[in-house]
Amino acid sequence: MDWMLVIVGLIALLAGAAIGFFIARKYMMSYLKKNPPINENMLRVMMMQMGQKPSQKKINQMMKAMQNQMK
Known part of the structure; x- marks a missing residue:
C-alpha cells in the first residue's frame, strides 16, 4: 500500500506542475498583450x-x- 501512496503523490505533483505552468503561461501572455x-x-x-x-x-x-x- 505504501508504493500506491507514492505513485498517487507523484501523479498529483506532475499534474499540479503542468496545470500551474499553463495557468502562468496564459496569465503572462494576456499581461504582455495588455502591456506591450x-x-x-x-x-x-x-x-x-x-x-x-x-x-x-x-x-x-x-x-x-x-x-x-x-x-
Whole structure:
C-alpha cells in the first residue's frame, strides 16, 4: 500500500506542475498583450538614437513584426 501512496503523490505533483505552468503561461501572455514591452514612441526614440529617421511606415512594420513574434 505504501508504493500506491507514492505513485498517487507523484501523479498529483506532475499534474499540479503542468496545470500551474499553463495557468502562468496564459496569465503572462494576456499581461504582455495588455502591456506591450515597447510602444511606438519608444521605437521612434530608439531609431533616432541609432541615426535613422523613423517613418511611420517603418514604425508600423516593426510594431507588426513584434506583435507577430508574441503570438
